[in-house]
Amino acid sequence: MGFGQFLASPEIKLKVVTYRDVFQNTAQETSRFGEEYEKSSAVIKLDPKDIAKLAIKDGDTVIVKNSSGRVVVKAMKSDYEDSHAGIAYMVNSPWSNSLVPDETGGTGVPKFKNFEVTVQGAKGGKVTGISEIF
Amino acid sequence: MANVMEIYQLLPKTNCKECGKSTCMAFAVDLLARKVSVDDCPPLVNDAKYKAGYEKLSEMIAPVSGVTDTGLIVHEDKCIGCGNCVVACPVNVANDPLGAGSGKAPTSDKVIFKVEDGVVKARNVQECRRFGENRILCVACIDTCPTKAIEFV
Amino acid sequence: MSEYYVCTGCALLCDDIEVETENSKIKTVHAACRKGVARMKGCSDPLECTVDSENADIDFAIAKAAEILREAENPLIFGHGNSSSEAQKLSIGLAKKVGAYLDDTSSFCQGPVIEAILQDKLKTCTLDDIRHKADVIIFWGADPSNSHPRHLSRYSYFPRGKERQRGWEEDRTAICVDVRKSETAVICGDNRFYQIPMGGDAEFMDALLSALSSKVPKTSFGFDAKRILELANVLKKAKFGVICVGLGLIYSLEDLEPLFRLMDKLNEVSDFNLMPMVGQYNMRGFNHNLYEEAGYINRVKFNSETADAEHGPDFSVVEALRNKTVDAALVIGSDPLSSLPLSVSRYLAEIPLITIDPCRNLTSSKAKVTIPCALGGVESGGTAVRMDGVEVELKKILDTENLPDAEILRKITEAI
Ligand code: SF4
Ligand code: SF4
Numbered sequence: 001m002g003f004g005q006f007l008a009s010p011e012i013k014l015k016v017v018t019y020r021d022v023f024q025n026t027a028q029e030t031s032r033f034g035e036e037y038e039k040s041s042a043v044i045k046l047d048p049k050d051i052a053k054l055a056i057k058d059g060d061t062v063i064v065k066n067s068s069g070r071v072v073v074k075a076m077k078s079d080y081e082d083s084h085a086g087i088a089y090m091v092n093s094p095w096s097n098s099l100v101p102d103e104t105g106g107t108g109v110p111k112f113k114n115f116e117v118t119v120q121g122a123k124g125g126k127v128t129g130i131s132e133i134f
Numbered sequence: 135m136a137n138v139m140e141i142y143q144l145l146p147k148t149n150c151k152e153c154g155k156s157t158c159m160a161f162a163v164d165l166l167a168r169k170v171s172v173d174d175c176p177p178l179v180n181d182a183k184y185k186a187g188y189e190k191l192s193e194m195i196a197p198v199s200g201v202t203d204t205g206l207i208v209h210e211d212k213c214i215g216c217g218n219c220v221v222a223c224p225v226n227v228a229n230d231p232l233g234a235g236s237g238k239a240p241t242s243d244k245v246i247f248k249v250e251d252g253v254v255k256a257r258n259v260q261e262c263r264r265f266g267e268n269r270i271l272c273v274a275c276i277d278t279c280p281t282k283a284i285e286f287v
Numbered sequence: 288m289s290e291y292y293v294c295t296g297c298a299l300l301c302d303d304i305e306v307e308t309e310n311s312k313i314k315t316v317h318a319a320c321r322k323g324v325a326r327m328k329g330c331s332d333p334l335e336c337t338v339d340s341e342n343a344d345i346d347f348a349i350a351k352a353a354e355i356l357r358e359a360e361n362p363l364i365f366g367h368g369n370s371s372s373e374a375q376k377l378s379i380g381l382a383k384k385v386g387a388y389l390d391d392t393s394s395f396c397q398g399p400v401i402e403a404i405l406q407d408k409l410k411t412c413t414l415d416d417i418r419h420k421a422d423v424i425i426f427w428g429a430d431p432s433n434s435h436p437r438h439l440s441r442y443s444y445f446p447r448g449k450e451r452q453r454g455w456e457e458d459r460t461a462i463c464v465d466v467r468k469s470e471t472a473v474i475c476g477d478n479r480f481y482q483i484p485m486g487g488d489a490e491f492m493d494a495l496l497s498a499l500s501s502k503v504p505k506t507s508f509g510f511d512a513k514r515i516l517e518l519a520n521v522l523k524k525a526k527f528g529v530i531c532v533g534l535g536l537i538y539s540l541e542d543l544e545p546l547f548r549l550m551d552k553l554n555e556v557s558d559f560n561l562m563p564m565v566g567q568y569n570m571r572g573f574n575h576n577l578y579e580e581a582g583y584i585n586r587v588k589f590n591s592e593t594a595d596a597e598h599g600p601d602f603s604v605v606e607a608l609r610n611k612t613v614d615a616a617l618v619i620g621s622d623p624l625s626s627l628p629l630s631v632s633r634y635l636a637e638i639p640l641i642t643i644d645p646c647r648n649l650t651s652s653k654a655k656v657t658i659p660c661a662l663g664g665v666e667s668g669g670t671a672v673r674m675d676g677v678e679v680e681l682k683k684i685l686d687t688e689n690l691p692d693a694e695i696l697r698k699i700t701e702a703i
């Protein structure tokens with residue numbers, strides 16, 4: 001790692017949209033605690049421009065946090081044709097849910113699909129395991 | 135077997151869009167998947183300077199149409215078992231209108247696609263409309279697949 | 288191999304599933320999608336019967352669960368999306384008996400839409416109607432290719448039906464409105480995909496409304512008016528239209544008014560129905576059962592003396608946990624520690640917690656009492672309600688030592 005660890009990694013603010021994925025859902029049916037479930041859940045999909053801003057590579061781990069929580073997940077380049085810089089995608093999972101704010105305006109419905117986070121390279125930090133989320 | 139780059143190299147590479155695709159690369163991809171044919175590229179057919187490319191491509195793309203070598207591949211790791219191809223394939227519809235053709239589990243052995251253990255299994259592939267005497271450029275299973283799990287090479 | 292079973296992987300409840308068994312395990316599943324197969328083959332870490340993390344026999348666990356509920360002032364009973372209707376009815380009875388908060392996943396999912404349907408505020412139809420008649424299908428904030436994999440092939444796009452004999456290319460138009468180009472959007476095609484910004488749904492609906500009224504559609508995000516007018520034209524010409532409403536739309540709307548307005552207009556100019564894309568296999572069943580019993584679809588608190596129900600956001604699982612108004616919880620067929628914001632669900636770990644589920648999950652790992660139940664539709668039968676409100680009979684395929692969820696609830700109720 002060497003020199004890099006003394007430099008602060010750039011940090012950017014992003015909006016997160018969550019979605020469903022059939023492969024992750026399949027893994028969940030088999031086991032909430034399995035490797036497959038973590039692999040398909042603990043991921044954030046970023047626009048190539050945001051990946052560049054973060055000075056990370058496709059597949060590096062990143063710290064995603066806000067006032068509700070903090071998780072380390074894998075950053076992946078999204079494969080959408082249209083640029084969506086400033087917006088990141090996370091599959092609906094305990095990892096995304098640990099970042100959903102508890103504000104509801106009294107409606108009983110949190111903002112599951114639309115919340116803000118800051119993202120920063122984790123410099124090789126390990127992905128948060130499901131049992132560590134709590 | 136040809137790959138996309140090889141095909142691309144033989145195209146005019148001018149991105150003229152006359153074929154209706156945005157780039158020659160896009161045309162190459164579709165050509166590989168047999169969604170279009172070599173003759174769908176007007177400059178390639180009409181312009182003498184692309185004659186060599188045209189001939190080479192016609193040779194590369196043609197041989198697959200043999201009835202035995204159907205070239206249908208299901209990428210099982212991508213398939214989600216949604217059954218879109220099962221219900222959309224015209225052969226499935228013709229041979230099993232009340233089962234597969236109506237959205238339900240196939241009730242006939244003469245279908246091409248069937249979902250088993252969550253992924254599609256292809257059989258009777260010789261029945262596929264892309265092959266045989268009256269072949270047509272059917273893309274029903276390719277276009278309806280959400281994960282691009284079906285490919286013809 | 289001649290009998291058909293029902294898959295409980297999602298609220299489509301596909302009823303054309305054949306299975307091959309070997310050594311009382313499911314070996315091969317036919318016709319179900321990938322996630323349905325995973326559901327039917329069962330999980331790799333089954334729940335054990337425990338009290339305070341020690342293995343316990345079922346009678347002791349049931350007695351302990353009854354004790355927790357008896358002693359609590361304000362217990363919460365939550366879950367039900369993956370429970371049979373029989374279990375749900377017993378849950379309602381139990382909640383009455385102990386004066387509990389009672390809620391289900393619809394509280395933060397499709398609840399508002401189902402409520403409007405049950406109150407006749409939204410026109411709806413069955414999935415079979417869609418297969419036989421629908422010519423214009425809109426997936427709005429919904430990506431069935433991931434959430435309900437067989438939706439398009441069984442009902443909404445590809446199959447032939449009575450009035451749709453010629454196949455999807457000629458007979459049906461599928462349209463997708465979403466904030467991202469989902470797999471479903473790709474199938475609908477670029478011409479038929481309307482990508483809107485996050486939170487832009489209400490505005491887009493009103494713009495579409497203008498277009499349907501032959502006014503110029505305007506949005507603050509500058510959506511191409513021509514394309515909206517084009518869409519309005521397609522919708523006007525529909526003989527039998529459907530809007531399949533997903534969570535993306537529901538979460539984006541402050542209230543359902545824009546949806547009501549659009550549906551009213553669409554039914555003025557043509558014929559449109561709404562289909563709620565319910566996730567868990569019997570969430571709609573819970574809404575029906577509670578509605579019949581108490582006049583509300585979710586979010587109630589029963590008074591143990593009068594058995595009257597109070598209803599409102601304050602009695603939702605989210606507010607109850609957020610405001611810490613409950614002091615014990617029974618979770619059945621659900622994993623709120625995974626599916627709710629951690630900031631809300633964390634409180635569950637601080638109170639006496641009971642889980643009933645076939646499998647281990649995050650919630651069970653924090654529970655004081657865990658009781659394994661039979662897997663619905665595989666190890667136990669019962670009834671469930673499909674996303675369109677049609678009741679479906681589940682059949683048992685395999686034997687198990689675990690009791691069905693309904694049986695466990697009956698025993699707990701008796702022990703109180
Ligand atoms: S190309 Fe057409 S006929 Fe051949 S398998 Fe695919 S859908 Fe069926
Ligand atoms: S359409 Fe694609 S994903 Fe669906 S069953 Fe066929 S191959 Fe699999």
Ligand code: SF4
Pocket residue numbers: 294295296297298299300301318319320321322323324435436437438
């Ligand atoms: S679509 Fe839903 S009900 Fe049908 S097989 Fe898949 S998971 Fe099961």
